[in-house]
Amino acid sequence: MSKIDLSIVIPLFNEEENVAALLDAVSSSANEIKGSYEIVVVDDGSADGTWQALESAAQSCAQLKAFRFSRNFGHQKALLAGLNFAEGDAILSMDGDLQHPPALIPALYQKWQEGFDVVATRRHDQQVSSLFKRITSRSFYRLFSWLAGIPMRSGSSDFRLIDARVRDELLRFQDVDLFIRGAVEWLGFKTHVMDFEAGARHAGTTKFNLKRMAKFASNAIVSFSVKPLRLSIWLGFFTSLAAFSELGYILWAYSQGLTVPGWASILGVLSLLFGILFILLGIIGAYITRLHIGAQGRPPFVVSERLEAKAISLRKSAE
Template identity: 45%
Template sequence: MNSSAFSKSKLPTLLSIVVPVYNEAGNISPLVDAIKKSVDNLSITYEVIFIDDGSQDGTWDAVTKVSRADPRVKGLSLSRNFGHQHAILAGYSIAEGKAVISMDGDLQHPPSLLPAMLREWQNGFKIVHTRRISHRKQPAFKRLTSKAFYWVFSLLTQVVIPEGSSDFRLLDRQVLDNITKFNDVEFFIRGVVNWIGFPATVLTYQENERFSDKSKYTFTRMFRLAVSGVVAFTSLPLKIGIWLGLFTSVLAFLEIIYIFIKFVQGVTVPGWASIVGIVSFLFGILFMILGCIGLYIANIHENLKNRPRFVIQQKVNLS
């Protein structure tokens, strides 16, 4: 694709590409080269912003090196690991582009898709989502848990996130300015972007293999992201407790009536084991409800602290 495919009057005066990285030292230079190859022929001004989320492998040195060679490449180093979502927000907070694209730093999000995303933005879409086409080498467990999460999240929140979605997306400046007004401590960007509205479209892509090293997004990290996303977007789990309580109360009341009738008829109802099982089941539900309440209280507590979502340690090519 070349620059003639675009109307220069509608192109952004500056495109910001936000790349959160964590222990990705070997991927920085190849990613910058791939972005340049994809974007340079569009004849637009752009910046690439790397957010080093507390890496310990020389990632910041790699970012500094490429930044010194090209002033369009900028870097932000956080004081510790604040998490992928907060790292993206750090990039959003300093991005100057009329259009802002976020992507991962492992080259699995193809830079070759950037021109197509810009073209959709030019066509009037304020949000350009991307959806990963199933990768046959992705572990079956990861595919299954991903499907389960999107299904449960959509069911509980009424916010539909297409399966295969990621944080590889384009946001118009108007959308970004509204998102950065959110004060939520537990911030789930995928949910916010699908909740906020604005004209949107979806592009599909085939996920690349990682250029080097292995994925840092463990099952534990994904589980935490899923829980924080649900807690941030809906109070329905708390309301489910009311319905479960009502349902079990009705069952218990019916059982009491049954036992009373049998007692009047002179029949002793056996089944201590079944009673113990029912009581254990009810206690299980009770503890799950208490756990849900605890999550929401913890979320309120974190918001009341009013701590910053991230702390900046160093900058390069940024004022």
């Protein structure tokens, strides 16, 4: 087997309209590096014609390898699968909507050749992202950094290049839903950061809606921090203290023959306490759910089909 210098890993979900332009742009930029490369695409259970578009592209893109999940398992699992299937000495990951500019591939590869184990990127997207998304993204990274104790740059993304030994360490993680961005930072390898301007999507709409964003954020925090559990203990302590103080005041008032006014306010306090209680139960439930899923020993993903352009070319020659 010939040596591969660079693997380019791209997870896709319902990106049929972007496949051709994506592979053309990636191939064009990758051809500029002084070395061999492969393009590893993981179809995360797309419901449109993404897989068929990849089959067509394999006829002309000799560097393409593609893997199809049996169903949608999620972006991070698709990315992890691509890292697992990559054979290069360096592995570059990027999204398939062309917002991660393929033109930066040679520059990222050059920094790796200079000795950096991780070449991360920082995204600037004021022109293409809504104010709401920018604010929530910035807030998430600040919250994650505080809770997990792992410094995360605002604008971090999965557009990065890592050395193969960094990939090997990532694959050692046994997390059910690994937050790869956090894991890369946690490993602590020598890192260089490059800024980039996110482009507009080539076609289609984002698949990362508010529900997916919330799940992504909660998985990330539960993966790397137990601080929410510790905070829940202190919150429970102080709310209990407040409740006992209120109860003590009521008992004292009755002992003095006084009537305690304001049943509405008392009910309001009780409702608040019950609300806090349910929040704490939800936090605990998130950790228990993670343990439960991990104990089941299910595979993180299932590959139903795979194709390799070289194999297709060989079959055609034989025919």
